[in-house]
Amino acid sequence: MPVTLNDVAARAGVSPSAVSRTFTEGASVSQKTRHKVEKAARELGYTPSALASALSTGRTKLIGLVSNNFHNPIFLQVFDLFTRHLQERGLRPLLVNLSNEIDPAQSLRMLRQYSVDGVIVASSTLPPHFAEAFKNAGMPVVHSFGRWSSSPNVNVVGIDNVTGGRIAADTLIQRGYRRVAFLGGPEQATSTIDRRAGFHEAIRAHPAMRYTESFASAYSFEAGRAEMQRLMAAGDLAEAYFCGDDVLSIGAMSALKDGGLAIPDDVGIIGLNNMQIAGWENIALTTIHLPVKEIIQSSIELVVSLMEDSERHPEARIFPCRLVERKTLRPLP
Numbered sequence: 001m002p003v004t005l006n007d008v009a010a011r012a013g014v015s016p017s018a019v020s021r022t023f024t025e026g027a028s029v030s031q032k033t034r035h036k037v038e039k040a041a042r043e044l045g046y047t048p049s050a051l052a053s054a055l056s057t058g059r060t061k062l063i064g065l066v067s068n069n070f071h072n073p074i075f076l077q078v079f080d081l082f083t084r085h086l087q088e089r090g091l092r093p094l095l096v097n098l099s100n101e102i103d104p105a106q107s108l109r110m111l112r113q114y115s116v117d118g119v120i121v122a123s124s125t126l127p128p129h130f131a132e133a134f135k136n137a138g139m140p141v142v143h144s145f146g147r148w149s150s151s152p153n154v155n156v157v158g159i160d161n162v163t164g165g166r167i168a169a170d171t172l173i174q175r176g177y178r179r180v181a182f183l184g185g186p187e188q189a190t191s192t193i194d195r196r197a198g199f200h201e202a203i204r205a206h207p208a209m210r211y212t213e214s215f216a217s218a219y220s221f222e223a224g225r226a227e228m229q230r231l232m233a234a235g236d237l238a239e240a241y242f243c244g245d246d247v248l249s250i251g252a253m254s255a256l257k258d259g260g261l262a263i264p265d266d267v268g269i270i271g272l273n274n275m276q277i278a279g280w281e282n283i284a285l286t287t288i289h290l291p292v293k294e295i296i297q298s299s300i301e302l303v304v305s306l307m308e309d310s311e312r313h314p315e316a317r318i319f320p321c322r323l324v325e326r327k328t329l330r331p332l333p
Contacts, residue, residue: 003046011040061091063303064111064119064139068098068126071220072247074275074292078122081296089304091117102126104133111139118303120144124161125189125219128153140306144299145290147190148318155306156316157299161191164288164321165198168242168270171286171323173206175330177268181238182213183227183252185245189219195244195272212238216248224251232259240268240329246278249285253328269328272321284327291319 009016014033021027022037029037040046063086069075083093094114096107111119111134118140121131131143131154146156165182172180182199184192196213203211214231216223224243231237232255243249249271256267263269271278271287278285298317306312 003044005046007044008037008040008046011044012036060115060117062094062114062116063091063300064096064107064114064116065093065122066096066098066107066111066119067122068102069123069219070097071218072245073277074246074273074290075122077276077292078296081293082120082122082300085297085300089300091300091304098123102130104130108133108137112137118142118307120299120303121146122299124158124191125186127190128156131156140303140310142299142303142306144295145191147194148316150316152314152316155299155302155314157295157302158318159290159295159321160318161194162198162201164272165195165200165242165244166202167198167288167321167323168195168272169199169202171270171329172240172242172268173202173209174332175240175268176333177238177240177330178208179210179239181211181231181241183224183231183241183243183248184213184215185219185223185248186217187215192244195242199242210238212236216251219245219247221247221251221254224248225255226251228252228255229259232256232261237261237267240264240270243269243271246271246273246275246285246287249287249328250277250283253283253285263328264330268330274324278324279326286326286328287324289322289324291321294319 005016005019009019014036018033019037021029022034065082067075086093094116096110119134120142122144124145128147131141134141135154142155145158148160182196184196186192203209214227216227243252249269253263253269256263261267271285274287274289277283278287
């Protein structure tokens, strides 16, 4: 039979309510009683019930983690960091896979059923109104990797994707490329829109540059490969591509290599994210670093603050991104 709270109380020689207070965060209990209860619990192998704690405190310590692109390998890093940092704070993630869902209603119903204490929307493609739906339902919410705004309606943590696009353009210009292209993710994704805008703006300032653009159907290896194959078949390749995402870049590189083209001798590639596999020796992708760890730590800090102060005014926390030089672009002249 499992060890119960009453078993611990009997071993410690205290009341069941004293045991309950010992394992309830913020409850009043003397140091002497706490020592006796914890000693008895260790001896009996007792672990407090999370469900019982939720019933007594009104807090489940569940944080809904909502995302929509499990085909992108960077989400493995995101999920790993989120779960570990939440657990370090005594919180537990409840994962919601949106797949191709863009209506927050179903996610909202699920998270209400589990009485989550907060929500983190981890996506660079969802529009701002998606996260706002959780706020309107009275849930503390943070949009990680969300779209920057000077006056956000919900807390946003991420990078300025427009600046990311400018960095990519400036990098190609400095290396002497004159025919460049943007290969983005889904055309309506907010990250695609902003990265394209920054890239286009910087290229447009150089009249001698020739610029084209196209879009993949998803942020995935398969979509990046398929779009590059289509461009190769059309017969008018650029000298270099800003692919807007590492996984698109790796898909595009696969298509180019299968087509007998060398990288960077024939075609240059620059990505964005700096996910782990981008640094593998057989890939060695030049890319723009996305500070994933800092974004996740800040997102968790914000959602915890909102749980403690629901009236906290929304803010946008933006982290700088930077170039990571590897082997998929020609060197500086």
